[in-house]
Amino acid sequence: MNDSDLDAILKQMATEHRPQLPSPGLIWFRAQIVRKAWQKERIERPLVMMHGFAGLIGAVILLLLVADNWGQMQDAMDHRSWFLLPLLLLTLTASLASGAILLWSPAKR
Amino acid sequence: MVAGVTLCYLTMAESRTGERSSQPEFEAFYLRTGRLLHGYLCRLSRDPATADEVLQEAYLRMINAPDMEEQVRKAYLYRTATNLLRDHWRKQKRERKHWQKQNFSEAIHQNLDKPLDVSSIFEKLSAVDRATLWLAHVEQLSHREMADILGVKERSIKVILFRARAKARDLFEKAGLGAP
Numbered sequence: 001m002n003d004s005d006l007d008a009i010l011k012q013m014a015t016e017h018r019p020q021l022p023s024p025g026l027i028w029f030r031a032q033i034v035r036k037a038w039q040k041e042r043i044e045r046p047l048v049m050m051h052g053f054a055g056l057i058g059a060v061i062l063l064l065l066v067a068d069n070w071g072q073m074q075d076a077m078d079h080r081s082w083f084l085l086p087l088l089l090l091t092l093t094a095s096l097a098s099g100a101i102l103l104w105s106p107a108k109r
Numbered sequence: 110m111v112a113g114v115t116l117c118y119l120t121m122a123e124s125r126t127g128e129r130s131s132q133p134e135f136e137a138f139y140l141r142t143g144r145l146l147h148g149y150l151c152r153l154s155r156d157p158a159t160a161d162e163v164l165q166e167a168y169l170r171m172i173n174a175p176d177m178e179e180q181v182r183k184a185y186l187y188r189t190a191t192n193l194l195r196d197h198w199r200k201q202k203r204e205r206k207h208w209q210k211q212n213f214s215e216a217i218h219q220n221l222d223k224p225l226d227v228s229s230i231f232e233k234l235s236a237v238d239r240a241t242l243w244l245a246h247v248e249q250l251s252h253r254e255m256a257d258i259l260g261v262k263e264r265s266i267k268v269i270l271f272r273a274r275a276k277a278r279d280l281f282e283k284a285g286l287g288a289p
Contacts, residue, residue: 017148024136031172
């Protein structure tokens with residue numbers, strides 16, 4: 001067997017391959033959906049980054065405030081324990097609201 | 110407001126993508142290349158389902174890539190398909206390791222009851238040999254194009270092709286195909 005025989009066998013094998021291919025229209029349609037998703041993601045990327053950055057800044061400010069007023073807070077908690085429950089509720093509500101805003105923002109949709 | 114801005118940007122982005130190929134152009138290209146690419150992927154993966162999946166993904170990527178000349182586009186398509194298949198194999202290997210299923214090998218897709226035809230003899234060659242032979246004989250690509258698609262050096266392709274031809278000739282001769 002020489003190279004031309006091999007060539008003929010391989011070409012014959014390729015010719016005999018008759019698969020059921022998906023329609024080109026379907027592939028084109030899927031490609032348009034994928035393209036829109038890529039474009040949307042690219043456009044909204046700065047917004048998502050800003051969300052994260054804002055969250056980080058908020059957390060840092062909160063920590064600084066807590067650290068700065070730690071003495072006063074401890075004093076308040078020691079002498080007026082009724083203060084603790086509303087403070088916890090307020091913190092929980094604020095955290096849930098921030099989470100909901102972040103979750104339902106257009107960038108996440 | 111954000112939705113409005115997004116929509117505006119999307120419209121602008123849409124107008125900027127005008128240099129991509131049009132639908133009739135793509136359909137003509139798909140009809141010219143689809144069957145052979147499917148054949149290449151089938152021979153390489155030994156699994157028609159994987160070939161279908163990879164073929165569609167490769168065309169999706171090609172449509173969303175900037176417009177290029179026919180020959181460059183074809184090389185891009187084969188390179189993308191080959192890389193997608195490699196990724197698929199890597200993923201399969203990871204999953205296999207994870208589930209500790211030792212008997213789930215590439216050979217699972219082989220139909221051992223099939224009579225010894227050209228396809229089953231061809232499948233006895235290694236993946237690189239199968240790819241090289243297909244690209245050289247069916248697609249009739251140059252060494253450079255094949256090297257680009259398979260991600261190897263042009264010089265190595267010559268050696269791989271030479272050895273693949275020898276192995277294929279030997280296998281076909283042993284099976285009684287072609288003149289000895």
